[in-house]
Amino acid sequence: MSESKRDILKRKILGAAEKRIETQGLAALRARDVTKDAGCALGSLYNAFEDLDLLILAVNSRTLARLHASLQSASASQTSPKEKLLALALAYQDFGTENPNLWAALFDHRMQPGVPVPQWHLEEHVLLISEVIGPLSQLNPNLDDDMLASRARTVFSAVHGIVKLSLDGRFVALDPDKVKAELSEFVSQYLRGNTSEKKA
Amino acid sequence: MSESKRDILKRKILGAAEKRIETQGLAALRARDVTKDAGCALGSLYNAFEDLDLLILAVNSRTLARLHASLQSASASQTSPKEKLLALALAYQDFGTENPNLWAALFDHRMQPGVPVPQWHLEEHVLLISEVIGPLSQLNPNLDDDMLASRARTVFSAVHGIVKLSLDGRFVALDPDKVKAELSEFVSQYLRGNTSEKKA
Structure with a gap:
């Protein structure tokens, strides 16, 4: 063909x-x-x-697919849900460090005022979050789907914040040499505080 | 005068x-x-x-002073270190929500290439982080000053990520109505995972 x-x-x-x-x-x-x-x-x-925005979305779509593949592979290499979540956070940091500009474009791009982000692109974000939802639901079997989706977005945003400020290298940024250790410790401490699994 | x-x-x-x-x-x-x-x-x-960058830094300096005052007041209204950290996170979210553009300017502004951020401005960032270091050091009396500074920057960055993606209202953003509850639960779970205090 x-x-x-x-x-x-x-x-x-x-x-x-x-x-x-x-x-x-x-x-x-x-x-x-x-x-x-x-x-x-x-x-x-x-x-x-059609326009430059849709071209940028097409680039972001490729970046999201590569990021998703990295996260999937990191998660698949671990067995317990806590190890999976930790591996996801570290793989996210690796991806941002290795692809700083493509990664930043995922968050920095804005459509023209009044133009919504197309549905097909929003669905690619949902796919990314699903990697976090899987292990989170194992740790929190009592949470319904809505709560799990919110929880996954919260955890994702927190890890994103740590990686983002560190890569920006400014404001209250962490020393780049320390970010991996700090990220591990942060996620580990968060996971130690998970109490739902005991109730299940 | x-x-x-x-x-x-x-x-x-x-x-x-x-x-x-x-x-x-x-x-x-x-x-x-x-x-x-x-x-x-x-x-x-x-x-x-002198130039537009220094004018922007002067505006950011005022924003930082107001943010610092909000955080100090939120922290002072609580007694235990865990309550202080939770109050700081929620006050940070309030400040970002009430001053979205001034708050974003703290993170979005870049000096011209090769021009460093002046020392006096960096010291204002350190002052902000010191609000987090206080209660963190009470929870982690075994950490030395360097570790505490890294830990405080990590916690700050995580909270920042949750507030930032939610205020941006895009990508994997949390529903704005849920962000306060999710932020509380996130910080609370993180603090439940703190084990250093038991060793002290």
């Missing part, structure tokens, strides 16, 4: 945008630079992706 | 910049708008603050 001309062009533009974000960060992304890198006319970008 | 003309002008420019950041966010801040609001020439801003 041969790839259509349009698909080839789409793939080139996506690759060029990903490379630009990876090396220079989302804030520096310009449509003109992307099409120059991809060797096509400016109009081709809008033909292929 | 009368205020010098220069001080009056400085205060006007600072107030105008604070108002602009508060209402429109840091990203929309333009020197020209600030001086127009303050009723002075563009050059006056550079006379009074």
Whole structure:
């Protein structure tokens, strides 16, 4: 099956945008630079992706898929739910450290005012959170689905905050050499405080 | 003692910049708008603050002082170290919710490449962290000063992550109605997992 001309062009533009974000960060992304890198006319970008926001979402979608694969693999390598959650936190830190600009783009991108994030993209976020929900539900068999979803988002946000401020290297940032040890200790202490499992 | 003309002008420019950041966010801040609001020439801003970055730091410095006062007051209203830490987390969430743009500017502002954040400003961050160090050291009397400083930055970053993603209202954000309950439960569970106090 041969790839259509349009698909080839789409793939080139996506690759060029990903490379630009990876090396220079989302804030520096310009449509003109992307099409120059991809060797096509400016109009081709809008033909292929409708607008720059949807191109950025396509890049973020690839980043999310890679992040999801990293988290899945880290979780699968452990057996107990507590070990899984700890492995997820450390894999998240690794991914952010290794892909700082692509990772930051997941959180920094904003749609134009009044334009909602498309449903297909929101569902990719839910998929990511499901990795945390699995082991959390084993530790907290009494929580219903709504509570579990909130709890997973809270734990995710806390780990995100530790990784984010450390990678930003400013404000109250942790020393980068210490962040892994601190993250481990933090998550471990949080998990020691889990009491639901005793009630089950 | 009368205020010098220069001080009056400085205060006007600072107030105008604070108002602009508060209402429109840091990203929309333009020197020209600030001086127009303050009723002075563009050059006056550079006379009074050297450059726009130092003006923003002056605004951030005021925000930090207000945030610090809120945290101090929340902590002082509690007696046990665990209650103090919980009150600090909730006061932090309140402050971010009530001052979203000024609070975001604390984390979003970047100096020009190669220009370090001035020492006086870094010391204001340390002051903020000291509020967390106090009760943490009571809970962990075995930790030395370095470890305590790292631990306090980790706890701060985790709480920050929960508040930040929730206020951003996107990605894996928590439902805003649930964030206070989730933040309380998260910090409480973390504190239940604290084992150092038993060894002391």
